[in-house]
Amino acid sequence: MLRLRPYKACDAETIVTWIKDEMTFYKWSAGRLGQYPITADDMNTYYQSFAYTDHYFEMTAFDEMGIAGHLMMRFLDEEKKELRFGFIIVDGEKRGKGYGKEMLKLAIGYAFETLKTERITIGVFENNEPARRCYESVGFRATGRVEMYSILGEKWTCRELELRQE
Numbered sequence: 001m002l003r004l005r006p007y008k009a010c011d012a013e014t015i016v017t018w019i020k021d022e023m024t025f026y027k028w029s030a031g032r033l034g035q036y037p038i039t040a041d042d043m044n045t046y047y048q049s050f051a052y053t054d055h056y057f058e059m060t061a062f063d064e065m066g067i068a069g070h071l072m073m074r075f076l077d078e079e080k081k082e083l084r085f086g087f088i089i090v091d092g093e094k095r096g097k098g099y100g101k102e103m104l105k106l107a108i109g110y111a112f113e114t115l116k117t118e119r120i121t122i123g124v125f126e127n128n129e130p131a132r133r134c135y136e137s138v139g140f141r142a143t144g145r146v147e148m149y150s151i152l153g154e155k156w157t158c159r160e161l162e163l164r165q166e
Contacts, residue, residue, distance in 0.1 A: 002062070028087060030123070
């Protein structure tokens with residue numbers, strides 16, 4: 001059974017091992033965490049800069065075997081009505097087995113029921129089809145908003161998806 005808990009600094013040691021190559025790193029982080037390869041210290045330093053805010057929530061998914069996934073949530077507005085999911089990743093050994101979908105369902109429940117947000121957004125690169133399918137499988141839909149990134153000497157298109165409280 002998958003559960004969600006607040007991220008701990010020691011989780012980074014495991015999470016960074018899931019990022020096997022530069023392409024995976026940029027699909028996951030859009031370069032917001034610096035350069036590849038990322039270290040546990042890099043990840044923790046980034047999160048530490050938000051440690052004393054009530055707008056950032058780093059979460060770790062786990063089951064009886066240990067850490068299975070990770071994501072962060074951040075409010076986009078002062079009224080705390082809009083929340084953005086990011087840095088969504090699942091252990092490579094568990095991909096394609098429903099862990100990502102289950103982790104997102106848990107995070108969505110937390111966002112709507114506990115944080116009382118009204119809208120959740122996610123950005124997904126067009127070259128990350130498995131992630132887009134996963135997000136859509138839990139109800140996210142395209143907003144039409146597109147952002148361009150320059151990554152690895154290429155132009156990457158990032159599409160925004162959203163989910164609204166019903």
